[in-house]
Amino acid sequence: MADRRFLTIYWRDMLRYVRFRALLFSSLVQPALWLAFFGIAISSSFDALGAQLPVVPGIPRIGYLTYMCAGVIAMTTLFTSLFGGMSLLFDKNWGLLREVMAAPMSRSNIVLGIGLSGITKSCIQAGIILVFGLLLGVKFFAGYDPLHTIIAIVGILVFVSIFALGFVFLSAAIAITMESPEGMQGVMTLLTMPIFFASNALYPTQAFPPALQAVSVVNPLTHLVTGIRYFAIGPEFSAIGQTFSYSVADIAISFGVLCLFAALTFVLALYRVRNARVT
Amino acid sequence: MADEVIRVAGLTHRFDELVAVDGVSFSVSAGEVFSFLGPNGAGKSTVINVLTTLLPMQDGEVVIAGRDLRTEPDHVREAIGIVFQEVTLDRDMTVAETLEFHGRLYGLPREERRTRIDELVALVELEAKHDTLIKYLSGGMKRRLEIARGLMTRPTVLFLDEPTIGLDPQTRARMWDYLRQVNREGTTIFLTTHYMDEADQLSNRIAIIDYGRIVAEGRPYELKNALGQDLIYLETADNARARAVLEGTPNVGAIHEKGGGLLVMVADDGTRVLPHMLDALRTENVAVTGINMKKPSMDDVFIHYTGRELRDERAENVATAVNRAGRH
Structure with missing residues (x-):
């Protein structure tokens, strides 16, 4: 059974996070750069196209930068979490994993500790993107009163956290038997592509061909983006010529999918870490 | 206990x-x-x-x-x-x-x-x-x-x-x-x-x-004591014949090959056994090219019990097997 020693694993993982200054810096600046360069460049052309489309009365129209900001938060969480298990690989090859595995404690502590560290990193990044996005002109929380804004931020961070857990666990399950960081990098790239592009992060999925749409429906990233947009923009809005509307039930389902995904990957990671042999 | x-x-x-x-x-x-x-x-x-x-x-x-x-x-x-x-x-x-x-x-x-x-x-x-x-x-x-x-x-x-x-x-x-x-x-x-x-x-x-x-x-x-009192190391022109000769000599115990020569364990004071060994070899015309006598070390104990010096080929086998098992 897990006990509070998962906090020890967490403490040590965060120690590394703040100690690698270059890595810390790039992980914080990179999503901001995405938003600044890709976001502004593409939104200026998309918004020019969208301006010709008729306005649906009663539904707020949002710019592309606001639309994609949710996608950038989700993407950053995905990347960060997928590499969250990497510390297991490094520890196995060059570090402390043998020491951790020989300790008289449940290995669920290892999985939980890494998961918590993944949540922390993702929430810090999401916060930075939110602040930076608002500075760049992202229209999040438009017309919200302070309480509503706080609830929205909490909602976003809860979604980000559950999603992060799912992918950190998946990452840990893969990393524990990987031999090299290069191999890990390869697998991560393979995973990232379909997850990122078969989602609603950058564009709506309504026009996808059926097969791709099916992927997007089960894709946890779609559900994270949906959640973020619901909390940050509202239940109904239009962007790039499409109308989006989310009911509370939709959001509950998205949340349920993320929870289910995290639960499954937790079981997988725990199984893999328990059965790992490090000698 | x-x-x-x-x-x-x-x-x-x-x-x-x-x-x-x-x-x-x-x-x-x-x-x-x-x-x-x-x-x-x-x-x-x-x-x-x-x-x-x-x-x-x-x-x-x-x-x-x-x-x-x-x-x-x-x-x-x-x-x-x-x-x-x-x-x-x-x-x-x-x-x-x-x-x-x-x-x-x-x-x-x-x-x-x-x-x-x-x-x-x-x-x-x-x-x-x-x-x-x-x-x-x-x-x-x-x-x-x-x-x-x-x-x-x-x-x-x-x-x-x-x-x-x-x-x-x-x-x-x-x-x-x-x-x-x-x-x-x-x-x-x-x-x-x-x-x-x-x-x-x-x-x-x-x-x-x-x-x-x-x-x-x-x-x-x-x-170390189990190896006898002294160890005599001999290099000869023909180690195989020398070994055959020495095995018949009184107070000579186990003989092992080490380096290019023979390591002979003796049950008695080596200074007294050595002349007999040399006499026997001379009689059989086996030329002795080098001699050394010493007390047994752990090195010699190891050679005595395993029959050889450190070797590596098995080490690699085990390492490969361990790696393979680890990848499962």
Whole structure:
């Protein structure tokens, strides 16, 4: 059974996070750069196209930068979490994993500790993107009163956290038997592509061909983006010529999918870490 | 035995087809320094990995500090300290953080962690490096830190797998001093080594392990005495004939090939046996090109019990099998 020693694993993982200054810096600046360069460049052309489309009365129209900001938060969480298990690989090859595995404690502590560290990193990044996005002109929380804004931020961070857990666990399950960081990098790239592009992060999925749409429906990233947009923009809005509307039930389902995904990957990671042999 | 800290009976461990440990039995008493001596690939690391719960138990029985390894692995873990063969440290943590991390993993209360870290850093003379990142430590300092870490929880028994591998002679001697001091303070020590001098210098008892089996066990002087009083090393023009001749000579014991010559164990004072040996060889026209006489060393003990010097081909086989098993 897990006990509070998962906090020890967490403490040590965060120690590394703040100690690698270059890595810390790039992980914080990179999503901001995405938003600044890709976001502004593409939104200026998309918004020019969208301006010709008729306005649906009663539904707020949002710019592309606001639309994609949710996608950038989700993407950053995905990347960060997928590499969250990497510390297991490094520890196995060059570090402390043998020491951790020989300790008289449940290995669920290892999985939980890494998961918590993944949540922390993702929430810090999401916060930075939110602040930076608002500075760049992202229209999040438009017309919200302070309480509503706080609830929205909490909602976003809860979604980000559950999603992060799912992918950190998946990452840990893969990393524990990987031999090299290069191999890990390869697998991560393979995973990232379909997850990122078969989602609603950058564009709506309504026009996808059926097969791709099916992927997007089960894709946890779609559900994270949906959640973020619901909390940050509202239940109904239009962007790039499409109308989006989310009911509370939709959001509950998205949340349920993320929870289910995290639960499954937790079981997988725990199984893999328990059965790992490090000698 | 009441003060028995480790009891191993019929321990067998396989990697796929390869039997790395084959029916090993031994026991270690409280306060002893017990060494497993053997070449690379003999099965030493496999034994220590099973005993420290890093590999699962297959066949046999192991009781450590009164706990059955098969049914109570967590209690065994609480009772032991481990110094792994390879450096098992995070380069980007400090000395103090490394010990703190270990203390927390083993559930030591905060106050105890603090006092213990201070004591141990002093023991291994790393006070000045308390807040230094491990990447700035020398190989010897890292080893000392690992020993300190192994002692954090005041283990009943400290396991060390090849504790001085890759260290220079001076640092090795220092390391032995630390280990002796740790042992004097009451910790039982189990170590594996492929260095004869290390086993000889440190141990109360030695088990020589080869091809996964214990081929000899005893106190260092007992093992050496078993070889006879003296060892005579001969280089001759024809070692095969010389061997045949010497086997018929009185007071000559076992004969082994070593280097380019023969190692002859004699049951009597070597200075008196040697003239007879030379006479016999001269009579048979075997030219002797070199002679040396000495007291038996652990090196010779090893050759006597295994029939050869350190060899490597099996080591590679085991390493491959272990890697393969690890990838499953």
